[in-house]
Amino acid sequence: EVQLVESGGGLLQSGGSLRLSCAASGFSFSSYAMSWVRQAPGKGLEWVSAVSDSAGSIYYADSVKGRFTISRDNSRNTLYLQMSSLRAEDTAVYYCAKGGMVREGVRAPFDYWGQGTLVTVSS
Amino acid sequence: QSVLTQPPSVSAAPGQKVTISCSGSSSNIGNNYVSWYHQLPGTAPKLLMYEDNRRPSGIPDRFSASKCGTSATLGITGLQTGDEADYYCGTWDSSLSAWVFGGGTKLTVL
Numbered sequence: 001e002v003q004l005v006e007s008g009g010g011l012l013q014s015g016g017s018l019r020l021s022c023a024a025s026g027f028s029f030s031s032y033a034m035s036w037v038r039q040a041p042g043k044g045l046e047w048v049s050a051v052s053d054s055a056g057s058i059y060y061a062d063s064v065k066g067r068f069t070i071s072r073d074n075s076r077n078t079l080y081l082q083m084s085s086l087r088a089e090d091t092a093v094y095y096c097a098k099g100g101m102v103r104e105g106v107r108a109p110f111d112y113w114g115q116g117t118l119v120t121v122s123s
Numbered sequence: 124q125s126v127l128t129q130p131p132s133v134s135a136a137p138g139q140k141v142t143i144s145c146s147g148s149s150s151n152i153g154n155n156y157v158s159w160y161h162q163l164p165g166t167a168p169k170l171l172m173y174e175d176n177r178r179p180s181g182i183p184d185r186f187s188a189s190k191c192g193t194s195a196t197l198g199i200t201g202l203q204t205g206d207e208a209d210y211y212c213g214t215w216d217s218s219l220s221a222w223v224f225g226g227g228t229k230l231t232v233l
Contacts, residue, residue, distance in 0.1 A: 111170045
């Protein structure tokens with residue numbers, strides 16, 4: 001069974017930094033792209049970033065480019081999101097999701113999601 | 124303002140059919156596969172449809188999807204109260220080099 005478990009969320013002040021983690025199990029983590037998607041309170045889904053299976057390709061949403069860094073440790077089956085210069089508008093539940101990059105010629109959808117971790121940035 | 128446009132809400136009676144539209148452009152829906160997600164209250168999103176019209180295993184055939192040009196549509200037949208959720212369309216935008224989602228549609232089963 002595929003499981004994605006996020007951790008690292010919390011309450012912090014504007015301008016601060018935080019690192020989110022996503023522990024994956026139930027599939028060959030090193031063979032799949034992974035992504036972060038966030039959802040502000042009462043709002044819709046917003047894609048944040050994606051990393052390929054080997055971390056050779058990385059994409060970011062314009063809203064986080066230069067402030068967030070996605071990475072992965074395939075030996076630990078773990079995905080990370082380092083967030084810095086946080087703003088109030090970064091307040092959201094952050095979901096880790098499997099997929100998001102091209103695999104076998106097709107851009108893979110987000111086929112599994114974690115339960116999310118809440119990040120609250122106070123101004 | 125979302126790149127993909129969905130109606131904010133739709134409603135129908137139990138047992139009836141409903142459709143949810145998702146409108147985009149040539150840089151996203153027009154040239155990339157569309158996927159659909161549903162999110163039950165208080166839970167994480169779940170993949171409902173992918174590659175425009177394919178169902179993951181475990182998704183009943185009451186759910187269907189189609190695409191024509193720069194618009195996509197999700198259909199649900201035999202509505203059940205358990206279908207009440209937020210539904211999102213999503214796809215890659217080749218111009219933005221980013222995934223984009225619709226603003227979400229809240230389905231109410233009256």
